[in-house]
Amino acid sequence: xxxxxxxxxxxxxxxxxxxxxxxxxxxxxxxxxxxxxxxxxxxxxxxxxxxxxxxxxxxxxxxxxxxxxxxxxxxxxxxxxxxxxxxxxxxxxxxxxxxxxxxxxxxxxxxxxxxxxxxxxxxxxxxxxxxxxxxxxxxxxxxxxxxxxxxxxxxxxxxxxxxxxxxxxxxxxxxxxxxxxxxxxxxxxxxxxxxxxxxxxxxxxxxxxxxxxxxxxxxxxxxxxxxxxxxxxxxxxxxxxxxxxxxxxxxxxxxxxxxxxxxxxxxxxxxxxxxxxxxxxxxxxxxxxxx
Amino acid sequence: xxxxxxxxxxxxxxxxxxxxxxxxxxxxxxxxxxxxxxxxxxxxxxxxxxxxxxxxxxxxxxxxxxxxxxxxxxxxxxxxxxxxxxxxxxxxxxxxxxxxxxxxxxxxxxxxxxxxxxxxxxxxxxxxxxxxxxxxxxxxxxxxxxxxxxxxxxxxxxxxxxxxxxxxxxxxxxxxxxxxxxxxxxxxxxxxxxxxxxxxxxxxxxxxxxxxxxxxxxxxxxxxxxxxxxxxxxxxxxxxxxxxxxxxxxxxxxxxxxxxxxxxxxxxxxxxxxxxxxxxxxxxxxxxxxxxxxxxxxxxxxxxxxxxxxxxxxxxxxxxxxxxxxxxxxxxxxxxxxxxxxxxxxxxxxxxxxxxxxxxxxxxxxxxxxxxxxxxxxxxxxxxxxxxxxxxxxxxxxxxxxxxxxxxxxxxxxxxxxxxxxxxxxxxxxxxxxxxxxxxxxxxxxxxxxxxxxxxxxxxxxxxxxxxxxxxxxxxxxxxxxxxxxxxxxxxxxxxxxxxxxxxxxxxxxxxxxxxxxxxxxxxxxxxxxxxxx
Ligand code: SF4
Numbered sequence: 001x002x003x004x005x006x007x008x009x010x011x012x013x014x015x016x017x018x019x020x021x022x023x024x025x026x027x028x029x030x031x032x033x034x035x036x037x038x039x040x041x042x043x044x045x046x047x048x049x050x051x052x053x054x055x056x057x058x059x060x061x062x063x064x065x066x067x068x069x070x071x072x073x074x075x076x077x078x079x080x081x082x083x084x085x086x087x088x089x090x091x092x093x094x095x096x097x098x099x100x101x102x103x104x105x106x107x108x109x110x111x112x113x114x115x116x117x118x119x120x121x122x123x124x125x126x127x128x129x130x131x132x133x134x135x136x137x138x139x140x141x142x143x144x145x146x147x148x149x150x151x152x153x154x155x156x157x158x159x160x161x162x163x164x165x166x167x168x169x170x171x172x173x174x175x176x177x178x179x180x181x182x183x184x185x186x187x188x189x190x191x192x193x194x195x196x197x198x199x200x201x202x203x204x205x206x207x208x209x210x211x212x213x214x215x216x217x218x219x220x221x222x223x224x225x226x227x228x229x230x231x232x233x234x235x236x237x238x239x240x241x242x243x244x245x246x247x248x249x250x251x252x253x254x255x256x257x258x259x260x261x262x263x264x265x266x267x268x269x270x271x272x273x274x275x276x277x278x279x280x281x282x283x284x285x286x287x288x289x290x291x
Numbered sequence: 292x293x294x295x296x297x298x299x300x301x302x303x304x305x306x307x308x309x310x311x312x313x314x315x316x317x318x319x320x321x322x323x324x325x326x327x328x329x330x331x332x333x334x335x336x337x338x339x340x341x342x343x344x345x346x347x348x349x350x351x352x353x354x355x356x357x358x359x360x361x362x363x364x365x366x367x368x369x370x371x372x373x374x375x376x377x378x379x380x381x382x383x384x385x386x387x388x389x390x391x392x393x394x395x396x397x398x399x400x401x402x403x404x405x406x407x408x409x410x411x412x413x414x415x416x417x418x419x420x421x422x423x424x425x426x427x428x429x430x431x432x433x434x435x436x437x438x439x440x441x442x443x444x445x446x447x448x449x450x451x452x453x454x455x456x457x458x459x460x461x462x463x464x465x466x467x468x469x470x471x472x473x474x475x476x477x478x479x480x481x482x483x484x485x486x487x488x489x490x491x492x493x494x495x496x497x498x499x500x501x502x503x504x505x506x507x508x509x510x511x512x513x514x515x516x517x518x519x520x521x522x523x524x525x526x527x528x529x530x531x532x533x534x535x536x537x538x539x540x541x542x543x544x545x546x547x548x549x550x551x552x553x554x555x556x557x558x559x560x561x562x563x564x565x566x567x568x569x570x571x572x573x574x575x576x577x578x579x580x581x582x583x584x585x586x587x588x589x590x591x592x593x594x595x596x597x598x599x600x601x602x603x604x605x606x607x608x609x610x611x612x613x614x615x616x617x618x619x620x621x622x623x624x625x626x627x628x629x630x631x632x633x634x635x636x637x638x639x640x641x642x643x644x645x646x647x648x649x650x651x652x653x654x655x656x657x658x659x660x661x662x663x664x665x666x667x668x669x670x671x672x673x674x675x676x677x678x679x680x681x682x683x684x685x686x687x688x689x690x691x692x693x694x695x696x697x698x699x700x701x702x703x704x705x706x707x708x709x710x711x712x713x714x715x716x717x718x719x720x721x722x723x724x725x726x727x728x729x730x731x732x733x734x735x736x737x738x739x740x741x742x743x744x745x746x747x748x749x750x751x752x753x754x755x756x757x758x759x760x761x762x763x764x765x766x767x768x769x770x771x772x773x774x775x776x777x778x779x780x781x782x783x784x785x786x787x788x789x790x791x792x793x794x795x796x797x798x799x800x801x802x803x804x805x806x807x808x809x810x811x812x813x814x815x816x817x818x819x820x821x822x823x824x825x
Contacts, residue, residue, distance in 0.1 A: 029609075075609070164480045171820070172530025172611055175611065183593060184594060209507060214475065216453075217483065244527070
């Protein structure tokens with residue numbers, strides 16, 4: 001017993017102060033890709049190498065619409081390897097309240113050889129990431145962190161209960177979600193607890209492309225969760241179906257099966273991205289949720 | 292057949308087998324010196340496997356099918372036998388004509404293939420003859436009659452909503468016998484599966500497993516992607532083994548293409564495999580402690596795991612090493628400062644891990660819960676062909692890193708811990724020993740890190756080549772078998788995760804134990820649902 005105590009005391013505090021301080025990530029981390037839309041010469045090489053279809057385009061009558069969908073992106077960086085107009089940022093906190101906010105699309109007039117002559121319509125909805133200009137900039141993470149105590153306190157009696165549901169994931173997301181309960185990310189410092197039953201939960205954290213075999217279980221879990229409830233789709237697969245997409249065995253994105261309040265991109269999203277998504281979700285609670 | 296292509300260790304086996312079945316075995320091809328194919332008639336397979344098992348101690352590591360009707364007019368069944376002592380694989384390929392779509396079961400002689408044979412039956416519509424339990428396995432009972440891995444089944448088929456019963460469980464009856472259903476949505480942050488316990492009082496009489504809840508059509512999807520995209524898909528077969536699966540896939544493609552990863556690339560591969568082993572083993576040690584209510588130890592384990600994941604991120608840009616695997620080697624080389632960070636991690640983990648182990652070892656109440664809990668007897672483990680951590684804790688002295696050295700494992704001596712007790716305590720012990728060994732291996736690898744490139748170019752892979760890739764992942768042996776198609780695509784990709792082999796052992800290990808011990812027994816195996824279900 002003394003040994004256990006001694007070990008804890010000698011270890012000291014290891015918990016991150018995020019969101020008060022920015023994520024402590026490596027200089028080598030691959031966050032979301034960023035496209036220099038104005039100077040993008042050709043969408044085709046990046047689209048060809050992108051394993052998930054996150055970068056895709058459609059050509060018609062000498063015009064091209066090219067898009068980047070962060071919900072599908074696995075942050076592999078292959079596009080940046082082949083295209084000088086794309087770079088991988090360090091930004092992993094990409095959670096968005098609307099699926100459409102994760103998509104950016106631009107129009108180009110094409111040269112005869114299929115390369116871009118010029119940008120005709122710049123991306124309207126830029127991905128709702130931190131530091132990105134967007135129609136309604138999301139509140140900063142710091143502000144969200146301050147909000148959480150206030151809102152969660154008002155609505156959930158100072159505690160938010162999360163039920164994690166793996167609806168088909170590869171277990172990569174689960175590895176990072178488990179980390180939230182560890183001493184470094186320590187989600188309990190926000191009054192957030194992971195619970196064993198959906199009946200005790202305010203929020204469902206759902207991973208995976210929803211498999212045909214988990215579809216019913218996910219619906220039942222959702223129905224068993226008392227309102228007001230929130231649903232977070234986690235990871236590229238949860239947000240869009242990811243590399244698996246839709247096939248005979250999967251339904252793809254979580255929102256094809258139950259309504260989703262917040263999307264957390266990444267493959268898997270790291271614990272900062274997960275925290276950011278959860279905080280975003282709580283900031284979202286408004287009267288339309290019955291509270 | 293040119294026996295000169297066969298490794299000197301396998302040659303006696305091939306010669307003896309050819310003599311024994313004098314000419315009836317069909318053509319023998321040796322695309323690689325340790326991977327020999329016999330094109331055998333179907334009726335010879337069972338005798339052949341039994342012979343190799345008895346006389347050469349061969350293990351039947353995987354059974355799968357391939358729809359070759361377009362090319363050869365038949366389905367092919369493949370039986371992969373590992374000859375650990377001869378460091379090679381013998382693969383029997385047997386044709387199944389589409390007019391008589393059935394094949395004899397080997398599950399009575401080799402219980403380890405019970406599920407795999409049923410998977411063939413479910414996904415290819417080839418009927419099993421003489422199987423002890425031929426019910427559905429990979430597809431649930433409420434699925435319509437479809438055979439997804441046949442070529443004439445479209446990947447994107449939208450099946451109507453399922454109706455009816457998922458699975459008809461066997462009844463267990465008797466005075467005071469209760470059934471306890473658990474899942475598919477579990478209480479912890481784990482993957483979905485259904486367990487049905489039959490209990491009399493506290494002890495478990497019988498455990499029925501229902502898996503394949505996270506079946507994602509992965510093997511079929513491989514047939515629709517360019518080979519290069521397959522590497523990313525392989526990373527998502529089982530997240531905890533992202534790098535190991537992707538590397539097994541790359542290994543298979545490289546063998547098909549006849550390309551070797553350059554020396555530096557092979558060493559970095561091995562280091563990444565050890566990093567993956569480290570973070571999983573340490574997390575498991577913590578999780579086992581949590582399941583017997585020693586949460587403080589888990590907190591320390593999670594702290595150490597976080598250190599490893601951060602170094603992974605520093606070395607490869609991703610905490611689970613995603614994006615690092617690539618055809619022909621690894622994608623990112625490491626500069627001196629990154630290597631220093633890696634060396635720093637090893638130096639830091641040594642005392643930290645020793646302290647964690649001490650914490651566990653000195654907690655008599657923890658050890659009391661782990662000892663003699665969930666025993667898997669060596670004989671049972673051998674019959675079921677249990678591999679990896681669970682195999683080594685139950686007397687199976689085996690590790691592909693030592694017996695089939697891949698990546699750079701031929702340059703080091705891998706110490707393999709083996710115990711006979713087969714309880715949770717010893718599955719924990721295997722992990723503890725392996726963590727220490729991993730740390731030492733990483734040190735040895737960086738000490739003699741060769742220079743040069745980290746990946747070789749793998750150009751267009753010729754069509755219709757078959758190859759077996761293999762990697763000892765942290766959980767056990769992983770196999771990827773591929774057959775190539777034109778235009779750098781695959782006609783088939785068979786994935787064998789060690790979990791598929793080991794699940795039935797969990798049902799054996801839990802017998803007679805009390806239900807409250809199930810979580811810790813389950814955790815001590817820590818099998819991948821996604822790796823199993825694919
Ligand atoms: S980083 Fe995202 S957009 Fe770029 S290739 Fe990878 S998945 Fe596609």
